[in-house]
Amino acid sequence: MPAGAVCRRWFVEASRPVVCSTDEGKWPFQACHEAGVPRWFGRTFRVQTKLSARHGQLSPATQSKITAKVSRLNRYFDGLTALNVTVDLQNPALPAVEIVASAEHFHDMVSHEVSGHLWRSVDGAVQKLEQQLRKHKEKSRDHKHVQSSRKV
Numbered sequence: 001m002p003a004g005a006v007c008r009r010w011f012v013e014a015s016r017p018v019v020c021s022t023d024e025g026k027w028p029f030q031a032c033h034e035a036g037v038p039r040w041f042g043r044t045f046r047v048q049t050k051l052s053a054r055h056g057q058l059s060p061a062t063q064s065k066i067t068a069k070v071s072r073l074n075r076y077f078d079g080l081t082a083l084n085v086t087v088d089l090q091n092p093a094l095p096a097v098e099i100v101a102s103a104e105h106f107h108d109m110v111s112h113e114v115s116g117h118l119w120r121s122v123d124g125a126v127q128k129l130e131q132q133l134r135k136h137k138e139k140s141r142d143h144k145h146v147q148s149s150r151k152v
Helices: 060-075 118-140
Strands: 006-011 016-019 048-054 080-088 096-103 109-114
Touching (some): 080 118, 096 118, 109 118
Antiparallel strands (some): 096 109
């Protein structure tokens, strides 16, 4: 594929074709998939993200930064269907962030973090949910029924 050619896959968040950069030593179509959007059989799916604030409002810049941080969770588990982020600003000195992740064929996973700064709360909640997603992914793999090469 020549450099600068339009990729045949669609970048879901932008809803437009993405120009692949093959001249940087990347394999073709990699530019389309660097955003961490999960893929099944060559198709890309977008996780529905809902952001809400209680007892206050968030600026559009803050909303986009929080959405970008939360959208990284797609990398850890492919079965995510929805992410609900709630920022509670009732106590401005201690903002609380709650993230609820809905996954296919599994119950909702919840992470909650209260900290002295909004970004520490967001990072802490994302980190807790990453850990839960990694643990669920590891459990969903069937490692316990592997045949051993040892003789009993």
